[in-house]
Amino acid sequence: MKPFVIWLCGSLLAFAGLGGGYHLALSDSPRRVAVVVDSAYPMTDAWSRVPSILRRIEDRRYSVFSLSTEKGGVHGWQSRLTLGPFQPYGPRKLDDIDALAQRPEIAEAGEVYFITNAPEADLEGLPGWEIVRP
Numbered sequence: 001m002k003p004f005v006i007w008l009c010g011s012l013l014a015f016a017g018l019g020g021g022y023h024l025a026l027s028d029s030p031r032r033v034a035v036v037v038d039s040a041y042p043m044t045d046a047w048s049r050v051p052s053i054l055r056r057i058e059d060r061r062y063s064v065f066s067l068s069t070e071k072g073g074v075h076g077w078q079s080r081l082t083l084g085p086f087q088p089y090g091p092r093k094l095d096d097i098d099a100l101a102q103r104p105e106i107a108e109a110g111e112v113y114f115i116t117n118a119p120e121a122d123l124e125g126l127p128g129w130e131i132v133r134p
Helices: 002-028 041-058 094-101 104-108
Strands: 031-037 063-069 072-078 111-115 129-132
Touching: 031 041, 031 104, 041 063, 041 111, 063 104, 072 104, 094 104
Parallel strands: 031 063, 031 111, 111 129
Antiparallel strands: 063 072
16 A cells, blocks of 8 residues: 555655646746727627627636737737727728737737638638637
8 A cells, every 4th residue: 555655655645746837937928819800890890899899808728818900909918808989990901910010019919819701702811810700
């Protein structure tokens, strides 16, 4: 019985050490997640669902978030996604998506989410972006 207790204590200490080390490593260098929200007038009907989508995305642990619209930046790296008092306005300008993809926050991000209700044909030039439909 004594060898089993020694083995059990050693295993518990090893797993606790590995888990604690992984926690510290992820806390020191969190994942970067960029979120782009389509704020064009066609999003008016879906706008009320955007805050719940943002909350679902920010539930990830060990992550910091950058928020932009297709028209410009909202905030840089933060632990929370704060949309503020935005309302959809103006036409949808997805032809400037390449310029948006060059923004520093989006270029640094490991993951990019694009919240939009645009037709699939308009979203051809978004390599590696995850499209979220409201």
